[in-house]
Amino acid sequence: MYNQTEIIKDTTNLGPEGELIINMGPQHPATHGVLHLVVTLNGETIKKIEPHLGYIHRSIEKMCESLTYRQFIYVTSRMDYLSSHINNLGCALLIEKGMQIEVPERAKYIRVILSELTRIASHELWLGAMAMDLGAFTPFFYTFREREMITEIMEETCGARLTMNYIVPGGLMYDIHPDFQKKVKAFIKQFKEKVTEFEDLVTNNIIFQSRTKGIGILTAEDAISFGCTGPVARASGVSCDIRKLYPYDVYDKVEFDEVIETAGDSFARYIVRVKEMNQSIRIIEQLIDCIPEGDFVGKTKNVLKLPKGEFYTRVETARGELGVFVVSEGGANPYRIKFRSPGFSNLSALNHMAAGSKIGDLMATMGTLDLVIPDIDR
């Protein structure tokens, strides 16, 4: 309706006169956690954003060094708590790769199904939270209704709703619940019925579109140079889906599309995530009926010891590429461990994306970055 958005390209020649520095966070309704943004304003226009980190730093990397290879996996659930299952999977894949552990087919199938369910749950929460950032409170409750079904499936099979710790090196901690397939199918049915609601309430809404279209533009070159991954980079036209490029588990056996938009604005990032939810449903539909029979965990030694050397794996979490890097001295504990978290790189692009636009646009841009602060600080 009125997309004549004026974004000031060069903010340097806005003089220091009338400058207003406000601290957004660490306690602010829109930062979803303890992110601290020092925003320099000129009236309503943003001149500069400086993120201050470290409010929820728990030194997870250092903690992992004192734990054994079996133990450290559970800590990673606390990084990006919305895709904790995928974090666990990344660590397990690294150990399996390093020790050449054979993973049974059944475990691989279940891992992928649960990863995709986690991705949908994460995107559902993001959708609600982002709509809330823009001032629409109601979609939050509708998205949580579907998310609740996923958390119930998780609760029944993994025994926990958020920090599952269901994956062990070599497979799964225990077999799926007998009702698992039935419940997942019920969820898919409900999801397909209700997904049109968000189209009416959010996607096609004229206010939402005018708040997000042309806002927070990130070009493909910038996305690559800032190291953005996941939906943020894919909305700018960068193909970076680890599930397609370096398939792990059974992602090479399923058919799905890597969702790529080229506009690079907030609306494109929104569309990428919504379409990704549908692709996740597609993956689950292909796998849910053909989970092979067999063991759910492969044979492993009692004490796991990675051979001496450096190991790296990556997985696609709901936010982007999670890299796990381990230096092993051959002992039972990792010598050094480093996580490459997607949120950190995505946040670094925020100043570039939001400078020159209005305060209201900052909320739209930050909302579509889908930041999880414990993932950034670790």
Add this chain to the structure above:
Amino acid sequence: MFSLEGITTAVQDWLFIKFNPTLALAMECIIVILLAITLFAGLGLVLVLMERKVAARIQIRLGPNRVGPGGMFQTVADTLKLIMKEGLTPDSADKFLFNLAPFIVMMVAMLLLAPIAFAKNFQIWDINIGVLYISAISSLSVIGILMAGWASNNKYSLLGAMRSGAQIVSYELSAGLAVLTIVVLTGSLQLSEIIAAQQNGWWIFKGHIPAVIAFVIFIIAVTAETNRAPFDLAEAESELTAGFHTEYSGMKFALFFLAEYINIFIVCAIGATLFLGGWMPLHIGSWEAFNHIMDYIPSSVWFMGKTFFLIFVIMWFRWTFPRLRIDQLLNLEWKYLLPISLLNLLLVAVIAILGWHF
């Protein structure tokens, strides 16, 4: 038949028989003030509860349901809590203006109550420039908000107040123009005459499409004027935490909160009076039997029913739409609502002159 008119005339007659006229007038004033304050308190409690219940139903929740049957006394409990809280004043705030601002906002809301007809012949002050009075007084509320934002000495408050200033001043225009269409149709600024002109049908039915357009514009403009979502930029929870009342606590915050709801009630009452016939029952042409049944419903019920319907619509907006950005908000006013309402006024003038309405 129950009517408020009978009660008021009985009280007035009794007072004038018992006391001399000056004293009787003074006592009437006191009664009116007491009634107005009671109405304010009662409306505040009811509207806050209504908002929470409507929001809950829309958001597939139950809403407040612990204090009293169905959560009826939840707002009473909240008020008690707010009264008992300490009213903090920030150290660097302008103390006088900071404490004055909530009262100014409240006073403006109270003044607006005067010309509203709550039922047949039940009106505090039937001034002959009622509509003008309403548009003049309602534009004063921005002073209180600006004062609160400036005196708080908080950057968020200042941003919120400045947004609010720009917003209220611009939306006043289209609200005024929408009201003018009815004035043109009626030919009077007096609210009782506007209501009387709707005896054979409400203006929204009689005034053809221009009246409907004016009604829609009026609803949008007053939503913006009362700082309600999707135009709640002055508060903008996710952007400015709480906007102009960030620094307020306790009863001073409650006054802002109360004034917001009273303002909604008043603008909806005005909307109901101008477009939906005020306390006039629904009459359809020559259906004598139907009209007769409608007459049996007391006029106060008609008025309250229409007002609360409009309040519900405004609440419905709030829980459905995302918030606009400040420049889009002003674009909407200056590029869409204002030209449309000017054109609409022209149409209505043509209709009024040619006498095309019923």
Add this chain to the structure above:
Amino acid sequence: MFLKEYISDVYNGVTSLLKGMRKTGYYFLHPKEIITEQYPDNRATLVLAERFKGEVVMPHDANNEHACTGCTACEIACPNGTIKVVTKFDITPEGKKKKAIDALVYHLELCTMCNLCVVACPSDAIKMAPTFEHSVFDRSKLTKILNKPASKIREGIE
């Protein structure tokens, strides 16, 4: 042309808003869709998943016997030092010394419900219980001794 665009802008905007209002209006008029669970009131009917990881418990049978041999596998497996096994030596009827547990101290306040101790236990002596109402006023009450007083190890478990 400008006017046509302007009018279609207004029309599309208004219809998109009305669609959203229809959706919320549907939920307002259909209270059946309400999903609130009134938690403390529905405690009697609350069904928790059997696998729900709420706290570590040690099941005892009717003879007050458990299956814990005191092998400390759970203590080693625990990443947080949540479990502490205190062992003692029982004298068997044959006069031999036999290792048994004196107390299996469990710090619920440190536990992250990762389930590694249960997986590590060779004799299935401990398991996760689906309880979740753990709040107490004193933190020391969260330190629990899992084996019941005067309980013994079940016959035939080595």
